[in-house]
Amino acid sequence: MSGFGQRLKYLFTSTNGLVLTAIAITGLLAALMSTLSGPMAEWGVREITIKVLGMKLVEAEREGRVVLLYHSFFMPVVAILVYFITANVRIKENWDSFINSTVTVGYITAVCSGIGFAYFGHSPALHGLMLVGLSLVFFAGVMLAGALWPWNKEYYLSPDSPYAHTRRGVDLERVAFWVVTVATLGSAALGAWAGAYYGSGFETVLAEDIVRQPIKTTLELAVVGHLHIMLSLIGITAILLLGRWFDFHGFWHRLAMPLLIIGSITMTIGCWGVVSFQSIAHIIIYTGSLFALAGALFLVIFGIPALVRDYLNQWKIKNATAGQKIKALLYDPLKFGALWQIIFMNFTTTFVGIFMAIKLDKIFRTWPLREERIELAGHWHILASIIAIALLLYFVDQLNLKGLPRRLFGWTVIIGADLAFAAITVFAMKRLFVSEYMQQPVVNLTMLLSEIGLGVTMVSLALLLVWRLVDLFKADGLWKQELQEADTSSFTGKPASM
Structure with missing residues (x-):
């Protein structure tokens, strides 16, 4: 060839x-x-x-x-x-x-x-x-x-496996991947159903534009449910993949997998239910979200001590001080950053979303529509971007970026992206602490910080792509080694015997 x-x-x-x-x-x-x-x-x-x-x-x-x-x-x-x-x-x-x-x-x-x-x-x-x-x-x-069909006996786990499974050996992590895949297909069909009526009386709408519309059509509700559940399922898939990266297993894994499965199913039912049962659909969605967030939390609880322990073992340190533990936690910004994004997400999206839901009528519906629209759009964009950053850090680890370039890339992306997300969150919620007539200094500062943060992140990503593009022109570059590994290896997941 x-x-x-x-x-x-x-x-x-x-x-x-x-x-x-x-x-x-x-x-x-x-x-x-x-x-x-x-x-x-x-x-x-x-x-x-x-x-x-x-x-x-x-x-x-x-x-x-x-x-x-x-x-x-x-x-x-x-x-x-x-x-x-x-x-x-x-x-x-x-x-x-x-x-x-x-x-x-x-x-x-x-x-x-x-x-x-x-x-x-x-x-x-x-x-x-x-x-x-x-x-x-x-x-x-x-x-x-x-x-992914999980009830194929070929993929059953042994009774002593440290990964979550049923008494018969059904791999619950595989069930979670399968549930998310099926739910995504159904949710995509929900959006396609609305799209099929273009030209037949249905016009394109953005969900944030109709948030205060007292009566929404069935197809408009389908659009709202579609966008909410698709982003949620992408987030749960990212959690499952990060769990593979960290070799998530043991007690916390056995707790997390059923919760992620239940959360995926419950949120999907709730988002689909928005079409016909809007009054109770959000209660179902919130319940499913709690299950999914708990599963993500258990990954963090498992991952942080495991990350510290791995590096302390590499450094052959038995009785580590607090400083040594912190150094081990922060030593690899790619792995730490992925876990940190799960934590940081709560401050920019989860807690903000819960607060909005509780105070919707008393605070947010008293704002001009433009301000509530900014908060809704910012909420979705930040959540999507945080998921993308976590997946990017995982992928860069697969590229075997090592040493100083690995640490520079990791910390640059983490600091740049999170600076932007924090600034945008403050910008979206500014009406809580500053009036419209006094907002300009806050607007100027948050916009400047967000543009700096996003600019730094995008430049880092561009440099990564340039590095791999240059490597692609080399006769014996990393691409050739990765191609050979792809030809000789099957998969990187856990073996069925575990």
């Missing part, structure tokens, strides 16, 4: 290559869309981009463009989760190749045609291709659900 062919094989068959390709596509899309943002419009960059690329942006069609843009960002994320699952969970031989290739063709088709349809003229052919791409991603999910 030629060198070019080997590189293509690496990018489209190995787990690291597939993830790098998806990240690169998402990064290029983010860079393009950033030139259309508010600050870029003030500097005149937006108009230059529109004219140079020949974009067709009609203001009345903004909501439709935003929906397509969201899907274009999330399709590569869904593909990345699929790649990680097939790399970490045992499935039948060759199934991983079928699943990965299908989701890859699907998301690339959906992203390219979706952005083309939204920003470069409404070609019916592009819209049709976008639906084909989304259908392929869905079909890949169906195949994944079949491959």
Whole structure:
């Protein structure tokens, strides 16, 4: 095989290559869309981009463009989760190749045609291709659900396994992956059901725009339920994958897995129930969220002591001081950072969301709609970004980035991203402590900090991609070693005998 062919094989068959390709596509899309943002419009960059690329942006069609843009960002994320699952969970031989290739063709088709349809003229052919791409991603999910079927005796665990299982040996972690996959398929169908009525009396809506609308149509409620549950299921999948990374097992694992399973099912029922039983659906959602959050908390309780213990053992320190334990905890920013994101999420999304729910009528509904809309949009974007940061730290560990570059990348991303998330949270909640007439200093400071934090994070990601791009041009780069490992290894999960 030629060198070019080997590189293509690496990018489209190995787990690291597939993830790098998806990240690169998402990064290029983010860079393009950033030139259309508010600050870029003030500097005149937006108009230059529109004219140079020949974009067709009609203001009345903004909501439709935003929906397509969201899907274009999330399709590569869904593909990345699929790649990680097939790399970490045992499935039948060759199934991983079928699943990965299908989701890859699907998301690339959906992203390219979706952005083309939204920003470069409404070609019916592009819209049709976008639906084909989304259908392929869905079909890949169906195949994944079949491959993950947990009641196959081939995947049962032994009675003395340290991982959560039933008396018969059913792997509860595998059940959790399967439940999340099936729930995601059903939740995607919920969104597709609403989308199927475009052109038949249903117009595109953004959930934050109709939050105060007293009466919502069935299809509008379907959109609200769809976006909530899809993001929640992505978060639970990320928790399960991080658990694989930390070799989550033992007492806390046996507690966490049933809670994550129950939480996934309960939240899914609640979000679907928004369509018909809005009055009680949120109670069901909150109950499911508590189960899922408890499962994530147990991973943190397991992971932090395990991380400290591993490094103390490497350093052969038996009676460690408090300072040595803190050094061990912070020594690897990638692993510490992933656990820290779970903790930090509570301060920027969980506690804020609970407070909003409790004080909704007394405080937030007395604000102007614009302020509540900012808080809702910020809440969803921060949660999605925190999940993405945790997955990025996990992936960089798989790239075997070591030494000083590993620590610099890890701490830069953690500090930059969390600075931005904290600043945006303060900006969204500013009406609690400052009036509209006195808000400008707070707005200026939080916007500056968020832009610095996001800029630092994006530059770090860009440098990572440049490093791997340069490596791809080397005859004996890391890509070749990873390709050889992909050809000779099966999966990186726990063996069935455990």
